[in-house]
Each structure stands twice: as structure tokens, then as C-alpha cells.
Amino acid sequence: MSGGTAAGRPKLDTCRIDGVDVHAFEVPTDGPDGKEQDGTLEWDSTTMVLVQVHAAGATGVGYTYGDVSVASFVDSKLSSVIEGQDVTSPPALWHRMAAQIRNAGRPGVGAMALSAVDVALWDLKARLLGLPLIHLLPAYHDRVPVYGSGGFTNYALDRLTEQLSGWVAQDIPRVKLKTSRQPERDAERLTAVRKAIGDEPEIFTDANGALARKEALYWARRFHDEWDVRWFEEPVSSADLEGLRMLRERGPERLEIAAGEYAFTARDFVNLLEPPAVDCLQADVTRCGGITGVLETAGLSATRDIDLSAHCAPAISAHAFCAVRRMRHLEYFHDHVRLEQLVFDGTLSPVGGALRPDTGRPGLGLEVKWADVEPHRVYGQRPA
Secondary structure (H helix, E strand, C coil): CCCCCHHHCCCHHHCECCEEEEEEEEEECCCHHHCEECCCCEECEEEEEEEEEEECCEEEEEEEECCCHHHHHHHHHHHHHHCCCECCCHHHHHHHHHHHCCCCCCCCHHHHHHHHHHHHHHHHHHHHHCCEHHHHCCCCCCCEEEEEEECCCCCCHHHHHHHHHHHHHCCCCEEEEECCCCHHHHHHHHHHHHHHHCCCCEEEEECCCCCCHHHHHHHHHHHHHHHCEEEEECCCCCCCHHHHHHHHHHCCCCCEEEECCCCCCHHHHHHHHCCCCCCEEEECCCCCCHHHHHHHHHHHHHHCCCCEEECCCHHHHHHHHHHCCCEEEEEEEHHHHHHHHHHEECCCCCECCEECCCCCCCECCCEECHHHHHHHEEECCCCC
16 A cells, blocks of 8 residues: 555544464575574574554555564464454554463564564554654654674675675674674684774674673673774673673773663563663564564663664664664664565665665555565465
8 A cells, every 4th residue: 555645545443454464484594505603593594474464455564583483473372363453553452462472472482473463563554544654653863873784603704804894885884793603713803804894983793692701701801902892792691681780890981782682571671771781772673572662662771871772674673763762773684684675675775874764655665575585485375
């Protein structure tokens, strides 16, 4: 649905959800030998679970990244909760769904399923109103700064430096690489990156929880002192709140400790904020309860004077995080950029180091490219 005139649109409070479709697509990585690595994990594909919610001839789209089991969770636990309901208030439907999955398991798969449906509901409402999603949300900003993210630990030095310097050439002033799988190799990798990008762009690092506390403190000091690293993400497990707090308090003053991408509920974020375990909080719109969850988390970060950074899913996050008052930036992640460009028409590209939502298209501005993505289907059926 393209929006049309106000006179040609259905009255919103009479619109009822008349169908939910769920799809999943598994796309191989483009890493060495078909694999990518970070500090604690190796993978050979990325799976997107795509949800469509239909009402009054319009279709809202939402998605998450996770196992194909997320798709079956939506079908078995969430679709029936929203079918037949009106579309006026995504948060009200979010609350109904959250209650429904209490015993099935809210964190993890449950939260990712809830997130995908919630995004689709917000997209649907915006499309029915003929508005870009940013104009439906309580936006503070009209764009979201990005940092280039990838730099996997199994990349050869030439690919590593080519990828990160490529982002800098696109006027992205901050880049991130994965570290700490083999810590003894990180000095060579960081030296090559700093030489390739020059002195001015910021370097971020992400250990994905690979290090023990004292080991992380050692590398925090080296990262800062030798390569002017400004961001150390999950140096220890995000579940190790005491370890994160120790690093925040005892690490270099200009090196920020970040975590939050694996927070699924409001309590997870509160645990990171009281007392502060991070200098900058992260939230993933496809894990923390969708757009409704991001708005809730934004309030937590604002009241504690800590910035919130968007973890991945740029096609959604570019809209959602414009509504975050203490928004910092967005992770422009290599895998998600590739996959979203394959699946959708209407994805955004950075301009001047930021993503600006397209206000000329309703909702998220995305249309599924069924012919391109169909060969990667692992769940559901192509729409007739």
C-alpha cells in the first residue's frame, strides 16, 4: 500500500488484523571458506525471520535474526493473539503477546518472535495512515549516525583493512572489528587497521564476551594506549555484570565499555544500568521487544543519563532510534546490510556517516523482493 489520500484510506479504528504470514530465509555468509568468526562463535549463514501482518488491504513487515524456530514460535504462540484485533495501538498488542508467552519463555526466542511481530504492527499502522514510520514515532532526530561493523576474526589482514577503510572512504568516521578469539593476533590486526584508516577515524572493538576479567582489563589498556581504541564491547560476558562494572571503573577513562545487545526484557537493561555496568547501553530492536521495546528502553537510558546505541538491523533501527532522545549511533553490520539488501527494496545507504529514513515511503519503506529471496526459503510459503 503506497499511502494514497486521506479520503481513500480506511478509518483506522475500524481496521482489524485479518492475517499473519511468517517466513524464514537462510543466507550463506561471504566469509573465508564460507564462514565468519568473532571472539566466541563461528557461523556459516544468517537467518532472517520475516513476519507480515495484514489489515484493510495493507501489509506491515517486521523481522528478526535468529534460528528458524523463531518462525514457528510466531505461528504457534503469537499469530492467534493479534488476529481479529484492531491496529490502532501496537503497544497494547505487544502487552497481550508478552502475557501469552509467559510460560513458553519470554527471553531469547520468545523475545525475538515478539520483536518481529511488533515491528510489523508499527509498520502496518504507519502504512494505513500513509506515513513514514519516523513520522508516526515520537522522533527527536531525523537521522542516525552509523559505524561500520564487521572485521571478523577469520579475515586475512588484506580483507580486514579493505573492509574497514572502505567504510571510512564512505565518510563513516568510526569502524569496528571483532577481537579476542586469539588475543595474541590482535596487535597485528589493530596495527594494520590503524595504518589503513589513518589517525582520525575512531576504532571500536568487540570481544563478544571472550575474555576473563583481568585479561579484559589488560587488553582494554593496550587497546586504548597503543591504537587509541574508544569502544570495547562485551569484553567479558554481558551476564558478568560485576566484570563489566570493574572494567568501566578501572579501565582507561576514554575507552567506553558497551553491552546490551543480548538484553531481551526491561529488567535486563535495568541490570546493566543500576548501578551502571556500561558507559553506553546497546539495544537490538529485533531482540528487545521491537519498536515498543526500544521506546521503553529509551526511557530507561534517558533517566539515567546514559546514551543508547542501536545494535544492527539498520532498515528498522534507522527509524526506531530517531525516537531515542539519548541516541548515540547505529551498528551498520556487514551481514545484516547484505541480507537486507537481498530481501528488500527500499533499504537505506549511509550519507555523511548517517542513515536518514526515507520520508517519501510509508512505514519502513520496505518491499520484499520475493524472486530474489525465494531460493533461500527455509520456512513458510511464498504469497500467492
